[in-house]
Amino acid sequence: MNASATSAIAKVRRRPLSPEDRATFFFLLPIMVVFAVLTLVPLLSSVYYSLTDYNGFSTDFNMVGLKNYVTIFSEPELLHSLGFTLLFAVSTTLLITVLALPLAVTLNKQFYGRSLARSLFFFLGIPAQAILGLIWRQIFSPMKSGIFNQILDLFTIPPIPWTSDDHWAQFCVIFVGVWMGVGWHATLYLAYMQAIPADLYEQSLIDGANSRQQFIHITLSQLVPAIVVSTFLIMTGNLKVYDLPFTLTAGGPRNATMTITQAILLRGTGQSQYGVGSALAVLFTIVCLLLVTIQQIVASAIQRRFE
Amino acid sequence: MIESRANTVPRKIVRTIVTLGSAILCALPLYYVIVSSFKTSVDMTKHPFALPTEWTFANYAQAVADGSIWTAFLNTLIVTVFGVILQVAVGSLAAYAMVLKKNWLTVGMGAVLTLAFCIPVQSTLLPLYKMEGTLGIVDSLPGLIVLYLADSAFCYYLIVGYMRKLPTELFEAARVDGASPFRIYWQIVLPLIRPILATVIVFQTLAVWNDFLRPSVFVSSAEKCTVVLQVYNAVNAFSTNWPLFMAITCIALAPVVVFFMFCQRWIVSGLVAGAVKG
Numbered sequence: 001m002n003a004s005a006t007s008a009i010a011k012v013r014r015r016p017l018s019p020e021d022r023a024t025f026f027f028l029l030p031i032m033v034v035f036a037v038l039t040l041v042p043l044l045s046s047v048y049y050s051l052t053d054y055n056g057f058s059t060d061f062n063m064v065g066l067k068n069y070v071t072i073f074s075e076p077e078l079l080h081s082l083g084f085t086l087l088f089a090v091s092t093t094l095l096i097t098v099l100a101l102p103l104a105v106t107l108n109k110q111f112y113g114r115s116l117a118r119s120l121f122f123f124l125g126i127p128a129q130a131i132l133g134l135i136w137r138q139i140f141s142p143m144k145s146g147i148f149n150q151i152l153d154l155f156t157i158p159p160i161p162w163t164s165d166d167h168w169a170q171f172c173v174i175f176v177g178v179w180m181g182v183g184w185h186a187t188l189y190l191a192y193m194q195a196i197p198a199d200l201y202e203q204s205l206i207d208g209a210n211s212r213q214q215f216i217h218i219t220l221s222q223l224v225p226a227i228v229v230s231t232f233l234i235m236t237g238n239l240k241v242y243d244l245p246f247t248l249t250a251g252g253p254r255n256a257t258m259t260i261t262q263a264i265l266l267r268g269t270g271q272s273q274y275g276v277g278s279a280l281a282v283l284f285t286i287v288c289l290l291l292v293t294i295q296q297i298v299a300s301a302i303q304r305r306f307e
Numbered sequence: 308m309i310e311s312r313a314n315t316v317p318r319k320i321v322r323t324i325v326t327l328g329s330a331i332l333c334a335l336p337l338y339y340v341i342v343s344s345f346k347t348s349v350d351m352t353k354h355p356f357a358l359p360t361e362w363t364f365a366n367y368a369q370a371v372a373d374g375s376i377w378t379a380f381l382n383t384l385i386v387t388v389f390g391v392i393l394q395v396a397v398g399s400l401a402a403y404a405m406v407l408k409k410n411w412l413t414v415g416m417g418a419v420l421t422l423a424f425c426i427p428v429q430s431t432l433l434p435l436y437k438m439e440g441t442l443g444i445v446d447s448l449p450g451l452i453v454l455y456l457a458d459s460a461f462c463y464y465l466i467v468g469y470m471r472k473l474p475t476e477l478f479e480a481a482r483v484d485g486a487s488p489f490r491i492y493w494q495i496v497l498p499l500i501r502p503i504l505a506t507v508i509v510f511q512t513l514a515v516w517n518d519f520l521r522p523s524v525f526v527s528s529a530e531k532c533t534v535v536l537q538v539y540n541a542v543n544a545f546s547t548n549w550p551l552f553m554a555i556t557c558i559a560l561a562p563v564v565v566f567f568m569f570c571q572r573w574i575v576s577g578l579v580a581g582a583v584k585g
Binding site: 020031034038039112116124134179188195239240260268 | 413420518
């Protein structure tokens with residue numbers, strides 16, 4: 001280390017704390033406390049208990065190493081809950097985006113009752129997921145009296161075992177997830193579309209572009225930032241899904257629609273496998289961080305291409 | 308849109324039929340809930356889609372009979388108001404620190420908070436339950452409010468993007484005039500960030516009001532129930548009385564509808580114009 005570098009460091013050290021520096025500390029204090037108490041300490045405690053055979057109440061427990069993690073990978077039920085959570089998050093992200101974009105374009109055109117149509121679509125994403133799940137449970141009832149089965153009956157189609165069949169139940173949960181999200185995200189796109197300069201469209205008309213070309217070359221490329229925000233919100237929100245499948249199918253039949261959250265709660269509280277529950281929680285955190293990172297990398301790559 | 312060709316009356320009519328039609332189709336479950344709440348059980352099974360053969364308010368009378376739904380409303384209101392105010396206060400203070408001065412603390416916390424935003428509450432639920440159990444605040448409204456503070460990181464994330472675009476000369480001028488950092492926050496920054504505050508408040512009000520996960524884990528006694536939990540419990544309690552469930556659902560959704568009508572324009576507006584860097 002040469003002399004000038006040493007003196008530079010000394011200068012930094014000698015510099016007194018400015019009032020601003022002190023102020024930043026006080027302004028950050030509440031969020032540091034909140035983060036430490038509600039996120040960091042619980043997360044570290046999850047990591048610790050994930051390495052033990054703790055059952056949730058007994059004070060007598062042992063370190064078992066990675067045994068709980070091995071358990072997760074050897075129990076199909078637990079792996080399945082992780083799989084369904086990922087399936088739900090990824091498929092709703094794709095489906096909502098593919099449907100919301102054209103819907104937003106349509107809602108942006110002129111027609112009668114436009115604000116009513118906008119509000120109706122938007123509102124579907126507003127009530128509690130748990131309440132919507134309960135409503136749809138009635139509609140998707142696998143019994144002959146179920147609403148959808150009665151409609152099928154009108155066309156003399158035999159009843160479908162909606163929520164009592166593994167694959168149909170997964171379909172139902174994803175269907176309702178998309179139903180709730182499309183209008184909400186179309187509204188988000190609509191808001192962004194108001195910022196697209198109108199002369200872009202005028203210019204393209206002069207150049208003889210048709211409406212499909214306009215959609216692809218102007219609307220879509222101008223909406224890239226909106227797509228990034230929207231998919232980010234759906235992905236992070238829907239990885240945390242719990243309320244909807246829990247109320248619609250209760251995770252059944254035979255754990256077909258069990259989410260990772262439900263599995264954590266079941267193991268950690270109901271089945272006295274606090275260690276396994278904690279290991280699931282840790283694994284889930286890693287998966288979330290990974291997915292969000294991947295999403296960010298892909299998003300910024302796409303954004304660079306369109307700049 | 309300036310294309311006049313695309314806005315002829317026949318085109319508008321076709322568009323109206325397709326778009327408004329699919330909107331109404333999508334909203335049919337809500338229609339079903341509303342009409343069913345005015346029917347008897349028999350009427351509901353016999354004519355599920357028709358208007359009630361005879362309008363009955365018995366379901367509503369039964370739904371409010373024991374008064375528990377009002378308690379649930381009050382609980383939810385208390386939790387939502389305190390939860391959201393605290394989240395927004397903590398989040399906006401932190402965001403202000405970020406633009407106030409760049410030093411090792413703000414840079415470090417900025418990175419930590421971005422990470423914190425991605426850690427799902429699910430992975431901290433078991434230890435939080437244990438923690439609240441030790442403190443004796445499980446199954447209490449303050450215990451629930453504390454949990455929602457974890458969303459401060461999300462509020463911070465939305466607010467800081469907006470704040471970074473404010474002209475720093477405004478703070479500088481106030482600082483030269485001798486205003487303390489807190490006074491600048493309170494008198495200059497907060498009024499300036501009103502648009503994003505409106506979005507964050509509306510967004511988080513819905514999130515807290517609608518939450519089911521945390522009440523269902525942390526609340527066990529009936530008198531501490533939130534509205535959503537109350538509706539869920541009602542389904543299990545009256546598993547065969549669907550019209551009663553529909554009436555309770557309508558009562559539970561009524562405030563959400565009113566809130567939506569007044570606040571819908573703020574829900575997404577703050578997410579636009581680069582407020583969020585995805």
